[in-house]
Amino acid sequence: MDFKVENSINQVVKVPSECGVELFIKREDEIHSFVSGNKYRKLKFNLLEAKISGHDTLLTFGGAYSNHIAAVAYAGKMYGFKTIGVIRGEELKSKIEENETLSFAKSNGMKFEFVTREVYREKGSQTLIDHLKAFFGKFYLIPEGGTNELAVKGCEEILTEEDKSFDVVCCPVGTGGTISGLINGSGNTQQILGFPALKGDFLRTEITKFVSKTNWDLISDYHFGGYAKMNRDLIAFINTFKADNKIPLDPVYTGKMMFGVLDLIKTGFFKKGTRILAIHTGGLQGIQGMNSILKKKNIPIIS
Missing domain, CATH: 3.40.50.1100 (Rossmann fold)
Incomplete structure (x- = not known):
């Protein structure tokens, strides 16, 4: 028993040339219309x-x-x-x-x-x-x-052999299952960075239940106030990112991760020559509901 899915592709993301890094996003959001990422x-x-x-x-x-x-x-x-x-x-x-x-x-x-x-x-x-x-x-x-052990096993299949050429793999973090699978499936020289969508550092304990490798870390500065919280800056970023790269982002997970990745690139966090792969975990079905909330608050919506 298996879903009929499309293979995800790695799409180039525009970054300032002076930063000296390459950034790609793995389009896991496109592997299935309703059960994506x-x-x-x-x-x-x-x-x-x-x-x-x-x-x-x-x-x-x-x-x-x-x-x-x-x-x-x-x-x-x-x-x-x-x-x-x-x-x-x-x-x-x-x-x-x-x-x-x-x-x-x-x-x-x-x-x-x-x-x-x-x-x-x-x-x-x-x-x-x-x-x-x-x-x-x-x-x-x-x-x-x-997230459970079987979910982590599934997420271990996200990275392909071709993806082992990337130096850093970034992903959003909710319950810890996806990053755990990425860590287990990563190459020996790769670093895995997780961007939690929730406040608090409890996720480290959850992740260590599923992994034994130590080639990972959490970047906890881009949760925008906590789970499903957002502001005008995040919405503007998501809309600009879509216009520049033709890639939609959700505001709960992938939007926050990409905001963080690009911010770190611009501030010199990654050394020149680094090849970065960000994982798009889907979540686009929730945008319509989020927009209904934003409209009630008289805040610009996600395009």
Whole structure:
């Protein structure tokens, strides 16, 4: 069982010539229309395991604009699984049709369980999992964001042999699964840099659960206030980047990473001659929902 996907390409990104570095972006966002980027990578082996272990239902967790929720719903429908999404925020129960992500997931057959933020914080507890099993019956559990050992295994396939020619590989970091796979799949001389979309340094502990190599670091200066937080500078950057490079970026993950990478290039962080590969992890389906929020705040939208 496998998705029919396009092979991702490495696309040149414009950088000032005086910086003396080369920058490419791996277009993982283009490998599938609805299960793109790291969501495809994380789900691949989890769906195989769910099928092998005799499950017919997938259950996972996510927020109002979760790329993961949308991807699980579509992939579940594609491969004959029933899907359940445990959604953060009881108030969203009456707003499904107003929310592009949730309405998409619903149209692909996902059933929802809306919970309070207090309950959602217990998503990793066995007590909550047992409660959900008592209510829904048997299911295959996929964690929030999709990160587990099988997800990391899938993300190890992102880098090809040709990609080993790059000195530095950069990626956005949410739950730590993608960067863990990149670290495990990296060449001995490569450095892996992660750009967290969340505040706090707890991700180091999560990543070390999946990796043994030490050729990585986190750059924690470009989260723009935390998960799903953004400002006019970030939006302007995303729009300018798209106009200059013909590459759309999402504001939650890849947009922040590329802002950080280009800022570091301009300030001389990378020595001259460095070849950099940035990983586009997808997430573009969430832009429409984010734009609806920006409009309400009278802030320029993402083009």
